[in-house]
Amino acid sequence: MPSRDQSVTTIQRELTAFARRARAAAARMHPELSLVSFTLLSHMEDQQGCRATDLAAYYMLDKSTISRQIAALEKLGFIERRTDPADHRIQLLHLTAAGTEKLAEAAVLRRHAFHERLADWEEGDLERFAAYLLRYNSTAPDGS
Protein backbone atom coordinates (compact mmCIF):
# COMPACT_ATOMS: atom_id res chain seq x y z
CA MET A 1 0.00 0.00 0.00
CA PRO A 2 2.77 2.51 0.69
CA SER A 3 3.34 4.29 -2.58
CA ARG A 4 6.71 5.58 -3.54
CA ASP A 5 5.57 9.03 -2.51
CA GLN A 6 4.45 7.84 0.82
CA SER A 7 7.69 6.05 1.53
CA VAL A 8 9.63 9.16 0.69
CA THR A 9 7.40 11.26 2.91
CA THR A 10 7.82 8.84 5.76
CA ILE A 11 11.55 8.82 5.33
CA GLN A 12 11.83 12.55 5.51
CA ARG A 13 9.45 12.77 8.40
CA GLU A 14 11.17 10.15 10.44
CA LEU A 15 14.65 11.28 9.64
CA THR A 16 13.61 14.72 10.72
CA ALA A 17 12.06 13.47 13.90
CA PHE A 18 15.26 11.68 14.63
CA ALA A 19 17.24 14.80 13.99
CA ARG A 20 15.16 16.68 16.50
CA ARG A 21 15.95 14.21 19.19
CA ALA A 22 19.53 13.41 18.52
CA ARG A 23 20.94 16.50 20.05
CA ALA A 24 18.95 16.27 23.21
CA ALA A 25 19.83 12.62 23.55
CA ALA A 26 23.50 13.37 23.11
CA ALA A 27 23.33 16.13 25.70
CA ARG A 28 21.83 13.71 28.19
CA MET A 29 24.28 10.95 27.49
CA HIS A 30 27.50 12.92 27.41
CA PRO A 31 27.05 16.54 28.38
CA GLU A 32 30.77 17.07 27.99
CA LEU A 33 30.59 16.37 24.31
CA SER A 34 27.85 17.90 22.24
CA LEU A 35 26.47 15.96 19.35
CA VAL A 36 28.47 18.04 16.94
CA SER A 37 31.67 17.66 18.91
CA PHE A 38 31.14 13.97 19.20
CA THR A 39 30.45 13.61 15.53
CA LEU A 40 33.45 15.64 14.49
CA LEU A 41 35.68 13.81 16.91
CA SER A 42 34.39 10.55 15.61
CA HIS A 43 35.04 11.64 12.07
CA MET A 44 38.57 12.66 12.96
CA GLU A 45 39.22 9.35 14.54
CA ASP A 46 38.30 7.60 11.35
CA GLN A 47 40.03 10.07 9.13
CA GLN A 48 43.15 10.86 11.07
CA GLY A 49 44.70 13.89 9.51
CA CYS A 50 41.57 15.31 7.97
CA ARG A 51 41.27 19.00 7.40
CA ALA A 52 38.77 21.46 8.79
CA THR A 53 37.50 22.07 5.31
CA ASP A 54 36.71 18.41 4.89
CA LEU A 55 34.58 18.47 8.00
CA ALA A 56 32.82 21.62 6.90
CA ALA A 57 31.99 20.10 3.54
CA TYR A 58 30.89 16.78 4.93
CA TYR A 59 28.61 18.19 7.58
CA MET A 60 27.47 21.23 5.69
CA LEU A 61 28.71 23.54 8.37
CA ASP A 62 30.39 26.85 7.86
CA LYS A 63 34.14 26.78 8.14
CA SER A 64 33.94 29.27 10.97
CA THR A 65 31.74 26.91 12.91
CA ILE A 66 34.18 24.11 12.38
CA SER A 67 37.02 26.38 13.33
CA ARG A 68 35.43 27.16 16.65
CA GLN A 69 34.51 23.58 17.33
CA ILE A 70 38.05 22.56 16.63
CA ALA A 71 39.39 25.30 18.84
CA ALA A 72 37.18 24.07 21.65
CA LEU A 73 38.21 20.46 21.19
CA GLU A 74 41.85 21.47 21.15
CA LYS A 75 41.41 23.52 24.30
CA LEU A 76 39.93 20.46 25.93
CA GLY A 77 43.00 18.54 24.87
CA PHE A 78 41.07 16.09 22.73
CA ILE A 79 42.73 16.88 19.46
CA GLU A 80 45.87 18.44 18.17
CA ARG A 81 46.60 20.23 14.97
CA ARG A 82 49.65 19.42 12.97
CA THR A 83 50.50 21.80 10.26
CA ASP A 84 50.95 19.95 7.03
CA PRO A 85 54.68 20.14 6.36
CA ALA A 86 53.98 20.20 2.64
CA ASP A 87 51.48 23.03 2.81
CA HIS A 88 51.51 25.36 5.74
CA ARG A 89 47.98 26.55 5.12
CA ILE A 90 46.64 23.18 6.08
CA GLN A 91 46.16 21.78 9.55
CA LEU A 92 45.88 18.07 9.87
CA LEU A 93 43.67 17.10 12.75
CA HIS A 94 44.53 14.24 15.02
CA LEU A 95 43.01 12.87 18.15
CA THR A 96 45.12 12.90 21.25
CA ALA A 97 45.14 10.04 23.69
CA ALA A 98 42.73 12.00 25.86
CA GLY A 99 40.49 12.60 22.88
CA THR A 100 40.47 8.97 21.94
CA GLU A 101 39.60 8.03 25.46
CA LYS A 102 36.88 10.63 25.77
CA LEU A 103 35.41 9.58 22.47
CA ALA A 104 35.47 5.98 23.57
CA GLU A 105 33.65 6.89 26.76
CA ALA A 106 30.94 8.71 24.88
CA ALA A 107 30.77 5.95 22.34
CA VAL A 108 30.20 3.41 25.06
CA LEU A 109 27.33 5.42 26.46
CA ARG A 110 25.85 5.95 23.05
CA ARG A 111 26.31 2.39 22.02
CA HIS A 112 24.67 1.27 25.19
CA ALA A 113 21.68 3.49 24.57
CA PHE A 114 21.41 2.45 20.96
CA HIS A 115 21.83 -1.19 21.77
CA GLU A 116 19.11 -1.00 24.32
CA ARG A 117 16.95 0.69 21.80
CA LEU A 118 17.77 -1.77 19.08
CA ALA A 119 17.89 -4.78 21.32
CA ASP A 120 15.02 -6.58 19.71
CA TRP A 121 16.18 -5.99 16.18
CA GLU A 122 17.51 -8.89 14.26
CA GLU A 123 21.02 -8.54 13.08
CA GLY A 124 19.99 -8.68 9.47
CA ASP A 125 17.64 -5.76 9.95
CA LEU A 126 20.35 -3.76 11.64
CA GLU A 127 22.68 -4.38 8.76
CA ARG A 128 20.11 -3.44 6.19
CA PHE A 129 19.13 -0.33 8.11
CA ALA A 130 22.76 0.72 8.37
CA ALA A 131 23.25 0.05 4.70
CA TYR A 132 20.25 2.15 3.78
CA LEU A 133 21.49 5.03 5.85
CA LEU A 134 24.92 4.84 4.30
CA ARG A 135 23.42 4.74 0.90
CA TYR A 136 21.14 7.61 1.67
CA ASN A 137 23.90 9.78 3.04
CA SER A 138 26.26 8.94 0.25
CA THR A 139 23.98 10.39 -2.39
CA ALA A 140 24.18 14.04 -3.22
CA PRO A 141 25.41 15.38 0.08
CA ASP A 142 25.84 18.77 -1.52
CA GLY A 143 23.25 21.44 -1.75
CA SER A 144 22.96 21.95 -5.45
Next chain:
Amino acid sequence: MPSRDQSVTTIQRELTAFARRARAAAARMHPELSLVSFTLLSHMEDQQGCRATDLAAYYMLDKSTISRQIAALEKLGFIERRTDPADHRIQLLHLTAAGTEKLAEAAVLRRHAFHERLADWEEGDLERFAAYLLRYNSTAPDGS
Protein backbone atom coordinates in the same frame (compact mmCIF):
# COMPACT_ATOMS: atom_id res chain seq x y z
CA MET B 1 31.38 -8.95 8.24
CA PRO B 2 29.49 -6.13 9.91
CA SER B 3 29.00 -7.20 13.47
CA ARG B 4 26.02 -6.10 15.45
CA ASP B 5 28.20 -3.50 17.09
CA GLN B 6 29.35 -2.18 13.83
CA SER B 7 25.87 -1.89 12.44
CA VAL B 8 24.77 0.01 15.48
CA THR B 9 27.76 2.30 15.20
CA THR B 10 27.05 2.95 11.58
CA ILE B 11 23.43 3.68 12.29
CA GLN B 12 24.24 6.26 14.91
CA ARG B 13 26.94 7.81 12.79
CA GLU B 14 24.83 8.10 9.71
CA LEU B 15 21.73 9.22 11.50
CA THR B 16 23.82 11.89 13.12
CA ALA B 17 25.36 12.95 9.87
CA PHE B 18 21.91 13.24 8.47
CA ALA B 19 20.80 15.33 11.38
CA ARG B 20 23.64 17.74 10.75
CA ARG B 21 22.53 18.32 7.24
CA ALA B 22 18.81 18.31 7.56
CA ARG B 23 18.55 21.78 8.96
CA ALA B 24 20.78 23.35 6.38
CA ALA B 25 18.93 21.57 3.63
CA ALA B 26 15.60 22.76 4.96
CA ALA B 27 16.89 26.30 5.18
CA ARG B 28 17.91 26.16 1.55
CA MET B 29 14.69 24.64 0.36
CA HIS B 30 12.21 26.75 2.25
CA PRO B 31 13.81 29.59 4.18
CA GLU B 32 10.40 30.72 5.33
CA LEU B 33 9.90 27.55 7.27
CA SER B 34 12.68 26.22 9.42
CA LEU B 35 13.06 22.50 9.77
CA VAL B 36 11.47 22.63 13.18
CA SER B 37 8.57 24.75 12.00
CA PHE B 38 8.03 22.49 9.07
CA THR B 39 8.12 19.41 11.21
CA LEU B 40 5.75 20.82 13.77
CA LEU B 41 3.40 22.06 11.11
CA SER B 42 3.49 18.70 9.47
CA HIS B 43 2.73 17.00 12.75
CA MET B 44 -0.16 19.34 13.36
CA GLU B 45 -1.59 18.59 9.96
CA ASP B 46 -1.64 14.91 10.75
CA GLN B 47 -2.82 15.38 14.29
CA GLN B 48 -5.29 18.18 13.96
CA GLY B 49 -6.07 19.38 17.41
CA CYS B 50 -2.89 18.25 19.04
CA ARG B 51 -1.55 20.07 22.06
CA ALA B 52 1.71 21.87 22.54
CA THR B 53 2.66 19.36 25.17
CA ASP B 54 2.27 16.54 22.69
CA LEU B 55 4.69 18.20 20.34
CA ALA B 56 7.15 18.85 23.13
CA ALA B 57 7.07 15.24 24.18
CA TYR B 58 7.30 13.84 20.69
CA TYR B 59 10.19 15.96 19.59
CA MET B 60 11.93 16.18 22.92
CA LEU B 61 11.81 19.94 22.93
CA ASP B 62 11.15 22.12 25.92
CA LYS B 63 7.63 23.36 26.20
CA SER B 64 8.93 26.89 26.06
CA THR B 65 10.54 26.20 22.72
CA ILE B 66 7.31 24.79 21.42
CA SER B 67 5.43 27.70 22.83
CA ARG B 68 7.59 30.13 20.91
CA GLN B 69 7.45 28.13 17.73
CA ILE B 70 3.70 28.02 17.97
CA ALA B 71 3.53 31.72 18.64
CA ALA B 72 5.60 32.36 15.53
CA LEU B 73 3.51 30.06 13.39
CA GLU B 74 0.37 31.71 14.65
CA LYS B 75 1.77 35.14 13.92
CA LEU B 76 2.47 34.00 10.40
CA GLY B 77 -1.12 32.93 10.15
CA PHE B 78 -0.30 29.29 9.56
CA ILE B 79 -2.04 27.88 12.59
CA GLU B 80 -4.71 28.85 15.03
CA ARG B 81 -5.27 27.85 18.60
CA ARG B 82 -8.65 26.81 19.81
CA THR B 83 -9.06 26.59 23.51
CA ASP B 84 -10.44 23.22 24.42
CA PRO B 85 -13.99 23.94 25.58
CA ALA B 86 -13.73 21.07 28.03
CA ASP B 87 -10.47 22.25 29.58
CA HIS B 88 -9.48 25.84 29.28
CA ARG B 89 -5.84 25.12 29.99
CA ILE B 90 -5.52 23.29 26.74
CA GLN B 91 -5.06 24.80 23.31
CA LEU B 92 -5.89 22.63 20.38
CA LEU B 93 -3.73 23.46 17.41
CA HIS B 94 -5.11 23.55 13.92
CA LEU B 95 -3.70 24.53 10.59
CA THR B 96 -5.28 27.41 8.79
CA ALA B 97 -5.83 27.37 5.06
CA ALA B 98 -2.70 29.46 4.68
CA GLY B 99 -0.76 27.04 6.85
CA THR B 100 -1.95 24.07 4.87
CA GLU B 101 -0.94 25.76 1.68
CA LYS B 102 2.44 26.81 2.97
CA LEU B 103 3.11 23.35 4.26
CA ALA B 104 2.13 21.89 0.92
CA GLU B 105 4.52 24.25 -0.84
CA ALA B 106 7.39 23.25 1.39
CA ALA B 107 6.42 19.62 1.11
CA VAL B 108 6.57 19.82 -2.64
CA LEU B 109 10.06 21.26 -2.52
CA ARG B 110 11.18 18.72 -0.01
CA ARG B 111 9.59 15.84 -1.80
CA HIS B 112 11.23 16.96 -4.98
CA ALA B 113 14.63 17.07 -3.36
CA PHE B 114 14.15 13.72 -1.70
CA HIS B 115 12.83 12.14 -4.82
CA GLU B 116 15.78 13.32 -6.77
CA ARG B 117 18.00 11.95 -4.12
CA LEU B 118 16.19 8.67 -3.90
CA ALA B 119 15.51 8.42 -7.61
CA ASP B 120 17.55 5.33 -8.16
CA TRP B 121 16.20 3.44 -5.20
CA GLU B 122 13.91 0.58 -5.81
CA GLU B 123 10.51 0.93 -4.32
CA GLY B 124 11.03 -2.06 -2.10
CA ASP B 125 14.13 -0.51 -0.62
CA LEU B 126 12.32 2.73 0.02
CA GLU B 127 9.57 0.92 1.83
CA ARG B 128 11.98 -1.04 3.94
CA PHE B 129 14.03 2.03 4.75
CA ALA B 130 10.90 3.91 5.75
CA ALA B 131 9.77 0.98 7.85
CA TYR B 132 13.11 0.79 9.63
CA LEU B 133 13.00 4.48 10.43
CA LEU B 134 9.50 4.21 11.77
CA ARG B 135 10.45 1.27 13.84
CA TYR B 136 13.52 3.00 15.09
CA ASN B 137 11.69 6.14 16.10
CA SER B 138 8.87 4.25 17.67
CA THR B 139 11.10 2.62 20.24
CA ALA B 140 11.85 4.40 23.46
CA PRO B 141 11.46 7.98 22.35
CA ASP B 142 11.84 9.08 25.95
CA GLY B 143 15.03 9.91 27.69
CA SER B 144 15.05 7.49 30.57
Next chain:
DNA sequence: CCACGGGCGTTGTATTATGCAACTAGCCAG
Protein backbone atom coordinates in the same frame (compact mmCIF):
# COMPACT_ATOMS: atom_id res chain seq x y z
C1' DC C 1 62.26 37.31 -7.99
C1' DC C 2 57.88 39.35 -7.12
C1' DA C 3 52.96 40.17 -7.51
C1' DC C 4 48.38 38.36 -7.85
C1' DG C 5 44.68 35.02 -7.36
C1' DG C 6 42.99 31.39 -4.68
C1' DG C 7 42.47 28.16 -0.86
C1' DC C 8 42.63 27.45 4.39
C1' DG C 9 41.67 28.97 8.55
C1' DT C 10 40.43 32.71 12.29
C1' DT C 11 37.94 36.35 14.32
C1' DG C 12 34.17 39.97 14.79
C1' DT C 13 29.33 40.42 14.80
C1' DA C 14 24.54 39.25 14.69
C1' DT C 15 20.95 36.00 14.71
C1' DT C 16 18.51 32.15 16.28
C1' DA C 17 17.30 28.02 18.72
C1' DT C 18 17.07 26.26 22.90
C1' DG C 19 16.76 25.17 27.94
C1' DC C 20 15.79 26.33 32.67
C1' DA C 21 13.32 28.63 36.06
C1' DA C 22 9.70 31.41 37.63
C1' DC C 23 5.20 32.61 36.79
C1' DT C 24 -0.07 32.58 35.58
C1' DA C 25 -4.30 30.33 34.71
C1' DG C 26 -7.34 26.51 34.92
C1' DC C 27 -8.60 21.85 36.71
C1' DC C 28 -9.66 18.55 40.32
C1' DA C 29 -9.68 16.02 44.62
C1' DG C 30 -10.18 16.26 49.51
Next chain:
DNA sequence: CTGGCTAGTTGCATAATACAACGCCCGTGG
Protein backbone atom coordinates in the same frame (compact mmCIF):
# COMPACT_ATOMS: atom_id res chain seq x y z
C1' DC D 1 -12.07 26.42 49.56
C1' DT D 2 -7.41 24.99 49.39
C1' DG D 3 -3.56 22.50 47.91
C1' DG D 4 -1.49 20.21 44.16
C1' DC D 5 -1.29 19.34 39.47
C1' DT D 6 -1.15 20.41 34.33
C1' DA D 7 -0.76 23.64 30.23
C1' DG D 8 1.32 27.26 28.57
C1' DT D 9 4.06 31.87 28.72
C1' DT D 10 7.86 34.83 29.61
C1' DG D 11 12.59 36.40 31.36
C1' DC D 12 17.10 35.24 31.06
C1' DA D 13 21.30 33.00 29.72
C1' DT D 14 23.79 30.15 26.61
C1' DA D 15 25.31 27.77 22.56
C1' DA D 16 25.37 26.97 17.70
C1' DT D 17 25.59 28.91 13.65
C1' DA D 18 26.14 31.94 9.46
C1' DC D 19 28.22 35.74 7.04
C1' DA D 20 31.80 38.83 6.16
C1' DA D 21 36.30 40.67 6.62
C1' DC D 22 40.81 39.45 7.38
C1' DG D 23 45.66 37.02 7.55
C1' DC D 24 48.54 33.51 5.92
C1' DC D 25 50.45 30.53 2.70
C1' DC D 26 50.58 28.41 -1.82
C1' DG D 27 51.40 28.32 -6.84
C1' DT D 28 51.73 30.64 -11.29
C1' DG D 29 52.84 34.07 -14.59
C1' DG D 30 55.35 38.00 -15.60
